[in-house]
Amino acid sequence: MDSFDVLVIGGGPAGYVAAIRAAQLGFNTACVDAFERDGKASLGGTCLNVGCIPSKAMLDSSEKFEMITHEAAEHGIQVDGARVDVSRMLSRKTGVVDKLTGGIAYLFKKNKVRSFFGLGRLVRQDGDGWIVDAAGTEVRARHVIVATGSNPRALPLAPFGGHIVENSGALNFESVPGKLGVIGAGVIGLELGSVWRRLGAQVTILEALPGFLMAADDAVAKEALKQFQKQGLEFHFGVNISRVEQDETGVSVTYTEKEQEVTARFDKLIVSIGRVPNTGGLGADTVGLALDERGFVKVDAHYRTNLPGIYAIGDVIGGAMLAHKAEEEGVALAEMIAGQAGHVNYDVIPWVIYTSPEIAWAGLTEKGAKEKGLQVKTGQFPFSANGRALGHGDPRGFVKVVADAKTDKLLGIHMVGGGVSELIGEVVAIMEFGGSSEDLARTVHAHPTLSEVVKEAALAADKRALHM
Ligand code: FAD
Secondary structure (H helix, E strand, O other): OOEEEEEEEOOOHHHHHHHHHHHHOOOOEEEEEOOEEOOEEOOOHHHHHHOHHHHHHHHHHHHHHHHHHHHHHHHOOOOOOOOOOHHHHHHHHHHHHHHHHHHHHHHHHHOOOEEEEOOEEEEEEEOOEEEEEEOOEEEEEEEEEEOOOEEEOOEOOEOOEOOEEOHHHHOOOOOOOOEEEEEOOOHHHHHHHHHHHHOOOEEEEEOOOOOOOOOOOHHHHHHHHHHHHHHOOEEEOOOEEEEEEEOOOOEEEEEEEOOEEEEEEEOEEEEOOOEEEOOOOOOHHHHOOOEOOOOOEOOOOOOEOOOOOEEEOHHHHOOOOOHHHHHHHHHHHHHHHOOOOOOOOOOOOOEEEOOOOEEEEEEOOHHHHHHOOOOEEEEEEEHHHOHHHHHHOOOOOEEEEEEEOOOOEEEEEEEEEOOHHHHHHHHHHHHHOOOEHHHHHHOOOOOOOOHHHHHHHHHHHOOOOOOO
16 A cells, blocks of 8 residues: 555645645655546646636636727727637637646656545544545555635525536636626626626626625725726626526526516526535545534644644635635645644735736725724825826726824735736735835835835825825
8 A cells, every 4th residue: 555644635726735845845745636627637626727727817818808899999009800719718728727737747746746636535544644545546644634625606596507607617608698697796706707798798796795895995895896887797786586597598587686576687697606615525424524514624723623634724624715825725734744833824815806907905904904993094096196007008996005003014905906916916025024004115116117006005104195
């Protein structure tokens, strides 16, 4: 029987990163992953195969189309007869995914991580280790890392199938749906709704919550909603869906909004109402692995489960269901197993929505900081006063800095605008070092760049913005 120091179950961002880091630290490591794409093993989990990467590829393609059809003329570029070739767009997206998933297989080889394709199932304890069925072969491991990720949450009224799809279906429509319904105005609903709207679909987003992006800063959410509505995305908040019926040609959704019953008809319906932990096939019951009431694997601050030598990380333990959070947990855990001081700073995790404009934030909102009893000062600066943004032809949005009124420590950063997914990086680095808004304000930023808006927002927190 093969024996490993570390066996990782799941090859998504949590699992593959944990495996690589464990191997770097000198552990004899293996990873078993069951993800299959087009009948073939494909490492990288949800993120690389049907999540972060393909959605961004489609967002980029569709944004280029929108640019050509709606914005090029303003730059003095006349393009007539632009049209979308959906199958070409999908095959480009698949090419990007192939490249990256293949890259992980290469990294495993390079780092001597043994890869098994198929289900990993916990079988029994064996001395100070565990026997795991790795894709039909029993192996022994001293440390087992559960990184089995998450699956889309289904709406009982609207089970997936036919015209009702989750993320992977929504990334593979063969043609642009005329009318597209989206249930859930969260990150995934907004991104996928944006892709198909740009390509020509009429998109209606139905949200049960009474407001928009309630986790984001109020000012950011308000600005983003205004921009999305201007683009033609139709939103309905506070809806209560009572019936979903599909036939050969589409889906009818009946919902109540402001006490009025409405039935809407769509060609396709995306259900994006969150994700649930994936522990099916893991053998959690067999070995007595403790799950919480929502099905997440229970862990302590060191990612230890109730069973000695078994750890869990990534989406399957809950918290922020983000690839970078999962990756950082992978690194931290491998280092902890090696006796080092692995650490993830959960207070400074960037959240990004890759719509147009993009939305990004980290740390506390102004409201959240006040609710914690902190005295705050804020500074806000618009992209409309920035030369580079005007040059781009995209003056939408702003950056808002939230700092402690007494100590000036940066507590939060909130952005809506073009390219903010990249701008947030410098601020989280400063926050990671416990920096102040003055640190940000005194850092030299290249001119002309969008990043000057971040600096000016920090200056504005001290009422000394220079260009407003
Ligand atoms: P996963 O990526 O889900 O990987 C788990 C792996 O384990 C899978 O390959 C699964 O097949 C395998 N597995 C499960 N059970 C077993 C078993 N018993 N044996 C063997 N293998 C098993 N996050 C971001 O940070 N940025 C984004 O832009 C972003 N965009 C997204 C867009 C979409 C449409 C979706 C759906 C998600 C997006 N996410 C994004 C979220 C991100 O994909 C997840 O947070 C991330 O993939 C979690 O990583 P993970 O390793 O915990 O789980």
